[in-house]
Amino acid sequence: MQYVKVKVIKNSKVAAQIFELQVEVDLGHVKPGQFVLLYPKGCLLPRPFSIGDYVDNVLTIFYKVVGKGTRELTKLQPTASIYLLGPLGNGFDIPTHHINVIAGGIGIAPFFLLKRVADDVTLVWGVKTKDEFFGLERFKGWDIHLYTEDGSHGMQGMATDCLNTISKDTILACGPIEMLNQLIDFAISNNRYVQVLVEQRMGCGIGACRGCAIRRRAGGYFHLCEDGPVFDARTIVL
Amino acid sequence: MQYVKVKVIKNSKVAAQIFELQVEVDLGHVKPGQFVLLYPKGCLLPRPFSIGDYVDNVLTIFYKVVGKGTRELTKLQPTASIYLLGPLGNGFDIPTHHINVIAGGIGIAPFFLLKRVADDVTLVWGVKTKDEFFGLERFKGWDIHLYTEDGSHGMQGMATDCLNTISKDTILACGPIEMLNQLIDFAISNNRYVQVLVEQRMGCGIGACRGCAIRRRAGGYFHLCEDGPVFDARTIVL
């Protein structure tokens, strides 16, 4: 784990409300599903983002503009710098056989890095409307199934529509809470190993504040920054 | 009194730490010594500034950069805008005969407007070092005596050094507190009518907050925004 001021290489819009931020940083070894904290100007708490891609000391983050912190991020010009803490969290447990990935909206972010380590992957990606897709070219070689809620591209529907037909292999998933809740139900009723990357507000990222509690199905809480952000869907309640 | 968003015409450095800000605004009739409040971005309280000059709906303010608010002002580019409240305060009581003006540092600000209404004026202006003089050309026609503490221009010394030799006419003065205290002593010991423009922190500028109290020699307080900013030096304690 490092806490360093990193230089911005690139920060540009890649889809509706979605930006690609590239910074220069030596993170050592990183796993898909791990995250970093960014410290936007004027914010008192850091903001967590999945490691989108990481190669040759270039870290890519894909972020959706939703509030104060992400709005502030859009202002970063190349050569500007920003503090970063990471890598943090456990990341996905990546099987060597075939993998199913289910992503909703910006939940695609952690899977660009997966592309670098896994080839035999079925990707199901759903968004509201086609303007929200980006970086599809990076997944060339994977078996790709796209959904839009409005039918503007690919199949009409939600990424979770695939659950009836999907293979029995491990599922890795990230997306909005409604989607994750469907996956949790699915995993429990079918007793399937589904790895979900979840979100929770965070204070510190390093186990200090106890702010990032995630309800444990067996009672009590996990902590996203220590035990996550990836959990076995059967073990949590969102 | 008006509260309006005004357009910046000009905002440029004219001397060490001193800026000239010009904005477009119709203030109606104004008197030398009156002031306006400016509302810099990110500040919760407005900042008071003397009307520096005012002609053809162009208001000029001369401000010294001393803290958060004035630093913020320096960022204003032409065509930017800023809220302004004014004109406020009583202004100098301007005699028709000869006038003596004593200014210390940025305390010169209110007298540019005086130049438009009074010709028979002796101006004594003291600063620390010659880099702090500005706009001297605007006083052409007045009898000008310049002082620098370090002797870098004009006479070496303080503006108040002139008190032994100055004529018996009304004195109008503005400057740092040490200078004003000397003038108060002088006015009291010689029972002279010296008009001093004083400073105090302000909340509202319109008599609401009671924040701008100035100690009254007879006991109790004046309020700068209602009773000042110009006072008979004999009546106050700074």
Added chain:
Amino acid sequence: MKRLEVQAFGVTFRNPILLASGTWSPRLNELYPLSMLGGLVTKTITVEPREGNPPPRIWETEHGVLNSIGLENPGIDRFIDKVLPELEQLNPIIIVSIAGSKPEEFYTLVERLNPTNVTAYEINVSCPNVTRGGIELGKDTTSLLDIARNLRELSHKPLIYKLSIVHDIDQIVPLLTPYADGFTLINSVPAMAIDLQTRRPQLGNVTGGLSGPSIKPIALYAVHKAKKLTHLPIIGCGGVSKLEDVLEFITVGASLVQVGSANFNHPLIGKELVEGLMENLI
């Protein structure tokens, strides 16, 4: 318009926006008609005139306003003779804020004001800037209860108690409820600031009261808490400077909202909040 109306303490307010004690002057009427507001709360009045505290009296902290005015006011006689007639021209709803350093002073104030047309009383037992009769009074529950009982007898008008976050809200609110018509929460919070150049306090009176954005989450808490302890209407106050703040206070249970130091930051704030609420209705 109608739909912004609020009924509270038996009074009809045309909308929930009031200006807070000590933060506005009739001169605001030169900028917009103060009659468009829900009502006006006067600067706190005492029986005798008060000079207030030594300057400097006000300071801007990083995210708040610190003041130590010390209840400067002209006293009740001059208030009734000179100030009130002017205020009555500005808005039909005038809530007079009153304070005393002895219980009898509260009684005198109410007796003097009963025959006037003022709408209600805001009893300020939460001023952080006076040594007697301020915030300490709100801590002395025995005296406070006594005053409240007597004021209930004496008053012909609604009695609204203005509290501080340093008061024991859990205790005071239920205690006063039988004798009160409502509560205002909160007054400015005891605070101070230092000038590191001189190593002296930024205020002449050393300590003061903090208002503005810094205290909004504290004020929301106080309103939320009081709401659970009483059926009486609550006026939220503390850090209101935009429409969202008003809606937040209403969400936690405030019937009305007071805008204080935001008037210094943007004198049109009262008008803009009323306009914002109207647009919000559509």
Added chain:
Amino acid sequence: MKRLEVQAFGVTFRNPILLASGTWSPRLNELYPLSMLGGLVTKTITVEPREGNPPPRIWETEHGVLNSIGLENPGIDRFIDKVLPELEQLNPIIIVSIAGSKPEEFYTLVERLNPTNVTAYEINVSCPNVTRGGIELGKDTTSLLDIARNLRELSHKPLIYKLSIVHDIDQIVPLLTPYADGFTLINSVPAMAIDLQTRRPQLGNVTGGLSGPSIKPIALYAVHKAKKLTHLPIIGCGGVSKLEDVLEFITVGASLVQVGSANFNHPLIGKELVEGLMENLI
């Protein structure tokens, strides 16, 4: 270096910078040596393990941090077995924060910790996020005094009471002084925030505690006030995020300063404050 040393409660601190309870973890040591700090105050420990409050537990307000962790902690057994040995490697000065929902729990905690090498106890009677034994305990002066008397008997180590701005500082500080070694002021301030989209509180536990820049002027006030009421050393806490803040707390009378939520904002803050103080000396 020597000149930054502070003697307080009979302990020598290498400098006045401590990290506040609940706001740091041993992992900070990966970023800088925590041994360079004056000391470390642990997350509050209770006798039994506590799960803490329902999420969301943290929220950024406009100028502060709002939290409602609810004293989540592993309980005293696990603390002594697993946590403490690691902490002892980090800094020679470990102040253990303790809380209880009954007086006996405080006694148990102190008895369990007496034989360990911890430096001192910070008695947390000011947590805004628990229903029993938190901030309410600080308001119940009879129980508090009782606990303080007994702890004085039981404790082999300095006893530092951590107070809230909602406590009656005027009353508590003199009351506890005979049985205490010092005070920490202040804990986070009761507060709340609303999500206007859902009209629900931003925290799962509805209300929380406000920390960060918003509360600095309030904390300075509390330290200034306590300083006049006791000869014991005071630890200032609340909104410290830069060197000037440390100097301000020292100016109003703090012997030591705790840095809390600023650790979230800039994990190197502890190191940078110590370095800043060293430069400031020259």
